[in-house]
Amino acid sequence: MTRFALTLEFDGGPFMGLQRQAHGPSVQQCVEEAIHAVTGERVTMHAAGRTDAGVHALAMRVHVNIAKAFTPFRLTEAINARLRPNPIAVIACEEVPDDWHARFSCIGRAYLYRIVNRRAPLTLERGRAWQVAKPLDAEAMHRAAQALVGRHDFTTFRSVHCQAQSPLKTLDRLDVRREGDLVLVEADARSFLHHQVRSMVGCLALVGMGRWDEAQVGQALAARDRQALGLNAPPDGLYFVRALYPTE
């Protein structure tokens, strides 16, 4: 039995989410079925993060145990062939020790949120960004974001469906910058609550539009109340970018 760490890239659009769901297609189901087609084995995929419906990944780390012998290259090629036509690809693969766990060994996660700030509807970016028509002040968003960095009770920014035991999380970085029409938000933490990034981005967008003043972000945090949330940004603009492990 060999444990393989796979790096997945996927378009979250067609999926109910990363985790297997009773009521629709998931990234997990597609990958597990592809591996079954390749190996004849029923495996369980474990992932660094559990992304929602419509959320994308540039490099999600997952692991599976496989009994049949494969080189990482051959396994990657075979899984990718069986994943078609689903918009999921294995972009890296390596053997890892049996105690390496994609979720429990992970010590850092990074997300990117992409906003296209213009009046015109999206075409090529549809499903891949959040279109915000009102001009956003990205510098004000960045300043306001700093109130969220550090160790806090993020109850305000937590979905009612969140399964985490504690709302206490340490946010290491929340940077906002503009590149032309794009406003990019980058968030780093050891781990995030369910909907945390989308909830934070939603409130920052209100600041960017001038509907909230900068201090209201910190006030919403201090309220520790989901009712204090201004806006939950849509999944389309959210990308799981990176999972960090101690030995890497």
Place this chain on the structure above:
Amino acid sequence: MTRFALTLEFDGGPFMGLQRQAHGPSVQQCVEEAIHAVTGERVTMHAAGRTDAGVHALAMRVHVNIAKAFTPFRLTEAINARLRPNPIAVIACEEVPDDWHARFSCIGRAYLYRIVNRRAPLTLERGRAWQVAKPLDAEAMHRAAQALVGRHDFTTFRSVHCQAQSPLKTLDRLDVRREGDLVLVEADARSFLHHQVRSMVGCLALVGMGRWDEAQVGQALAARDRQALGLNAPPDGLYFVRALYPTE
């Protein structure tokens, strides 16, 4: 009657091409029908370029004549509302003189071709780039490309369906560069033959893979024979980027 110049962004995926076609949806048909819905007028759209099925535009310039009074802002908003759910958007609009013609006044066109150079299939980039598994030497591609710059008979790089009167064209720029997994080809000319960019990119990819040596690109050009063409790159990676006019 006012002539409006519109700048269109579109995802070419669902269309048979920019020009109206008898056998399927086109960008022209969608825009003309949106304008009819807005104004009640039957207009004819003229465009700087006639892109093929699957080819995208970041900023295609077109013009239409409209009798009813509109500000550019109101016209843009109204057309965009009627274009939904087609992946076409008016991203700029201005009044232009009656003798300004999107096609005949245009003195320069720029295209971008995007190659994703990796073994893994595309996910988020599907339909938006050409995936080439074999490693490409982008520097060799750039060097080989320079044989095509200048005034030449581009018969080799011209579709059999090309309607241009002459195969003589002046290519002002053909630059190839790598950005991580991406290999980007940028082409500037006053005008291009049908399939010219895709034909040039196909041959450059052969050089990048090492299947052609650099000198073969110039030899293919000198052959002035479509049979000398190595490969026609798929439409997915091609973007109409810019149209240039004398007064701009």
